[in-house]
Amino acid sequence: MRSVSIIGVGLTKFGEHWETSFRELIAEAAGKAIADAKVEGKDVQAIFGGCMASGRLIGQEHIGALIADQLGMTPVPSTRLEAACASGGVALRAGIMAVASGTYDVVAVGGVEKMTEVSTEEAATALGGAGDQEWELFNGATFPALYALMARRHMLEYGTTEEQLAACAVKNHANAANNEYAQFHREITVEDVMDSGYIATPLKLLDCSPLTDGAATVILCSSDKAKKFCEAPVEIISSVQASDSLALSQRSTLTAMRATQEAAKLAYAQAKITPKDVDFAEVHDCFTIAEVLAIEDLGFFPKGKGGKAAQDGETALNAKVSINTSGGLKGKGHPVGATGVAQAVEATLQLQQRAGKRQVSNAELGLTHNVGGSGATCTIHVYKRL
Amino acid sequence: MKNATPLIWRNSADRYNLLGSHCATCGTDYFPERVVCPKCRRKGKIEPKQMPPEGKIYSFTQVHAAPTGFEHETPYYIAIIELANGVKVLTQLVDSPDEKIKIGATARMCFRRVFEEGDEGIIAYGFKFKVV
Numbered sequence: 001m002r003s004v005s006i007i008g009v010g011l012t013k014f015g016e017h018w019e020t021s022f023r024e025l026i027a028e029a030a031g032k033a034i035a036d037a038k039v040e041g042k043d044v045q046a047i048f049g050g051c052m053a054s055g056r057l058i059g060q061e062h063i064g065a066l067i068a069d070q071l072g073m074t075p076v077p078s079t080r081l082e083a084a085c086a087s088g089g090v091a092l093r094a095g096i097m098a099v100a101s102g103t104y105d106v107v108a109v110g111g112v113e114k115m116t117e118v119s120t121e122e123a124a125t126a127l128g129g130a131g132d133q134e135w136e137l138f139n140g141a142t143f144p145a146l147y148a149l150m151a152r153r154h155m156l157e158y159g160t161t162e163e164q165l166a167a168c169a170v171k172n173h174a175n176a177a178n179n180e181y182a183q184f185h186r187e188i189t190v191e192d193v194m195d196s197g198y199i200a201t202p203l204k205l206l207d208c209s210p211l212t213d214g215a216a217t218v219i220l221c222s223s224d225k226a227k228k229f230c231e232a233p234v235e236i237i238s239s240v241q242a243s244d245s246l247a248l249s250q251r252s253t254l255t256a257m258r259a260t261q262e263a264a265k266l267a268y269a270q271a272k273i274t275p276k277d278v279d280f281a282e283v284h285d286c287f288t289i290a291e292v293l294a295i296e297d298l299g300f301f302p303k304g305k306g307g308k309a310a311q312d313g314e315t316a317l318n319a320k321v322s323i324n325t326s327g328g329l330k331g332k333g334h335p336v337g338a339t340g341v342a343q344a345v346e347a348t349l350q351l352q353q354r355a356g357k358r359q360v361s362n363a364e365l366g367l368t369h370n371v372g373g374s375g376a377t378c379t380i381h382v383y384k385r386l
Numbered sequence: 387m388k389n390a391t392p393l394i395w396r397n398s399a400d401r402y403n404l405l406g407s408h409c410a411t412c413g414t415d416y417f418p419e420r421v422v423c424p425k426c427r428r429k430g431k432i433e434p435k436q437m438p439p440e441g442k443i444y445s446f447t448q449v450h451a452a453p454t455g456f457e458h459e460t461p462y463y464i465a466i467i468e469l470a471n472g473v474k475v476l477t478q479l480v481d482s483p484d485e486k487i488k489i490g491a492t493a494r495m496c497f498r499r500v501f502e503e504g505d506e507g508i509i510a511y512g513f514k515f516k517v518v
Contacts (some may be wrong), residue, residue, distance in 0.1 A: 125454045134393060135418050136476050139500060139512070140449065140456045145464045150445035156445075156489055200464075201448040249466050249476040254445055 001100040003223035003237075005386050007230035009345040010038020014214035015183040017338035022058055022096050022114040028035060030071050030110055031337075038229050038348040039169045041071065044219070045104040047078035050091030050111040051337035056126035058114050068147040080298060084130030085286060087111065088216070088340025089370030089379030095220050096239045098383075105222050106229075111341035112215040124281035127336070130373035132247035144208055144287065146374040148200035148249045151289035153254040155202065157304065162202050164307030165288040166193035169206050169330050171223035171316055176327025178357035183212055183333030204318045207288040212333030216342035223386055234348045238382035248374045255304075259313060259378035261370065267380040268299075271384070273365065275299035278382075280322040280350055280360045282343035284371035285329050291315075294369055295323060298380075321362045340370035340379060390503065394510045401512035404495055406473065408435035417473045439495040440518075441469035446479060446487055455501045465491055467515050475513075482517035494518045 010032025012025050015180045026049075033372065034041060047067055055061045068078035086159055088111030095109035108241075115123050126208040128137040131146060141365060154160045170190055176182035188206060196205040226233035242263040275298060283298065285291035292306035300321050301309045309315060315323035326332045326346040329339060347366040349355045355363075397418075399405055406417030410431040414423065417437050423430025446465035449456075456462070463479035465487075479487060480498060493515040502509040 071389070093421065121452075121454050121457065124451070128453055134397065137453065138510070138513075139392070139464070139476060140462060140478055141455050141464050141476060142451065144438055144451065145447050145449050149445040149464070152445045152447060152489070158405060197450070198448070199451045201450075203447075247476065249474040252467070 002102060003235060004099045004220055005098045005223045005226040005233035005235045006344065006348045007221045007233050008033045008035070008219040010036060010180045010217045011342060011345050013181050013327050014212050014335060016116045017114070017304070018116065020213070022054065022060065022112065023066060025114065025213060026067050026112050026129050027070050027145045029112070029215035029217040030067070030108060033108065033219050039106060039139045039218035039219060041073055041308065042190065043106045043228035044073060044076065046076055046098055046107045046205045047073065047109065048091045048095040048098070048109045049078065049080050050087035050089070050340055051080055052082055052084050052113060052131065053126045054114070056129065057123065058117050061321035066222060067204045078203050083353065085284070085334070085336045085375045086340055086370045086372030086377040086379055087337040088375070089381070090340070090344065092218070092340055092344055092381065093239050093241055093375040093379055095330065096236055096339065099220050099222050105225055106219060108342055109220060110215060110217045113335035114213045115145040115211040115335060116213050128287040136247055141296050142200060144200040144203050145372070147287040147289050148203045149248060150254045150293065151202055154289060154292065154307070157185035157255050158307070160307035162194065163190055164311045165207055165292065166190045167290040167310040168285060168291040169193050171310065172324050172328040175317060175325050175358055176331025179327050179332055182327040182331055183210060184327070184331050184378050189248035203287055203289070209286045209334035212335040213341070214333060214335035214338050216338045216345050218341060218348065226386060232352045233386040234351045234383050235386040236381055236383055238267040238380065240266040240270060241377065241379045242266070244376050246373065251375070255293070257293055257297050257378065259375055260294060261316050261372065263378045263380045264298050267367070267382055271382040273382065277365050279363050279365050280320060280325055281367040281369060282324055282326060282328065282346050283369040284339070285324060286334060286371070288330070291323065291369065293326065298367070298369060317358060318361055325358045325360060337352050340368070342368060343368035344381060351383055390510070391508050394508055398511070402497060403435040404439060406435055406437045407432050409515045415471050415473050417475055418462055437473060437475070438470040439477070441467040441493060443487065443489050443493055444468040444474060445489060463487060465493070465515065478514040480514045480516055486517040491517050
């Protein structure tokens with residue numbers, strides 16, 4: 001298999017885009033990435049797009065063709081991939097495999113979601129489809145409720161506190177304040193989180209990522225040709241994916257995500273690194289408890305110590321390991337299908353020293369971690385400069 | 387949830403009776419029912435099995451922001467119950483005073499209305515649990 005690199009990235013601002021359509025978001029992110037990569041539209045041989053719930057959220061399916069059409073790229077093949085909130089991650093992986101296999105030299109990978117065209121209740125119901133519709137949603141479970149069940153167990157087994165969970169949101173808002181593309185630019189305090197009202201106990205409003213509109217694109221190229229287009233390509237040295245049961249109640253534990261643990265093992269072996277080598281990581285913090293589970297399951301901190309690590313500042317910018325420098329899903333926003341691709345954008349900006357005020361000093365090795373549902377799909381990618 | 391008539395209809399026996407599956411090859415119980423035993427796959431022999439109606443609260447949450455169809459019930463409790471045979475079930479917890487809802491508390495299945503599709507739509511019934 002050939003080595004694959006990122007040669008260009010593009011993002012829309014994340015937030016509520018009432019004035020901008022789904023197709024305009026795609027065109028903006030893709031246009032920026034193509035310009036950044038210094039490729040011509042005709043150089044792009046295939047398109048892979050991650051999108052979770054456009055059918056429920058805007059009534060539009062057949063996104064693959066829509067993307068190719070809007071970018072003026074017909075007749076190149078264009079395919080949508082769906083794995084709930086990991087749709088972007090699996091699209092990225094599909095693009096990587098298509099280039100690694102030698103089928104294509106240059107492909108575009110996009111991710112998009114438009115979530116504010118329906119009411120909050122309808123959006124929550126659509127997102128619920130990431131869980132088990134027949135046996136979780138049917139009984140009145142919501143996504144915050146599923147993560148709350150994990151949080152409650154983690155608190156019981158390891159003594160994790162609501163304040164420790166809050167520390168993840170506080171840190172991610174602080175990082176987002178330095179990200180022009182982020183949905184939120186307002187720093188918050190632990191007290192703000194504690195006073196924000198319960199959504200599903202013990203999780204409060206500010207433990208939860210928001211509903212977001214946005215799109216992200218990366219241009220992939222075989223590493224042997226990457227420097228023809230880009231001065232500083234970013235090589236993807238590991239791309240892995242793992243699955244687990246769809247329903248939370250079927251898992252062997254609620255205090256770890258087995259899909260993350262299995263994917264991490266594979267990713268570190270493929271990249272020939274250990275967790276200690278990672279300088280920064282974008283992890284899937286759809287809820288604060290998800291960030292705690294992620295930093296434990298990825299091996300950055302021992303099981304049960306993630307909450308304390310967050311509270312002690314060990315995950316802040318340039319601390320022991322910089323977690324969610326972009327602001328994460330909590331601060332940057334979470335347009336679900338775009339998230340996995342947006343994480344790759346942040347990894348690229350960090351390794352190319354383009355991250356501005358949130359730049360990780362001496363960033364050599366980055367990791368992105370994208371989860372679908374309550375942990376049923378996980379993708380992990382590892383990046384370094386080519 | 388809308389237009390869920392086939393979904394409500396086809397699983398009614400399982401939902402009313404907490405009917406799951408048992409693999410005669412490896413002896414594992416499952417709820418909800420499965421067609422294939424994930425441990426034995428083609429060597430598995432799946433047969434229907436009644437789950438024990440009692441178990442202990444494994445984790446719980448009180449939901450304040452409900453999805454479509456459950457708005458009028460907030461706040462309500464969702465729990466995972468570990469049944470006496472070790473199988474875990476996600477359910478609503480009802481008719482239980484707040485102070486009795488704790489991890490480890492014993493809960494028993496009861497038959498309840500789960501949701502309804504508007505004023506004239508079908509009513510979905512099924513299991514909920516209450517602390518005993």
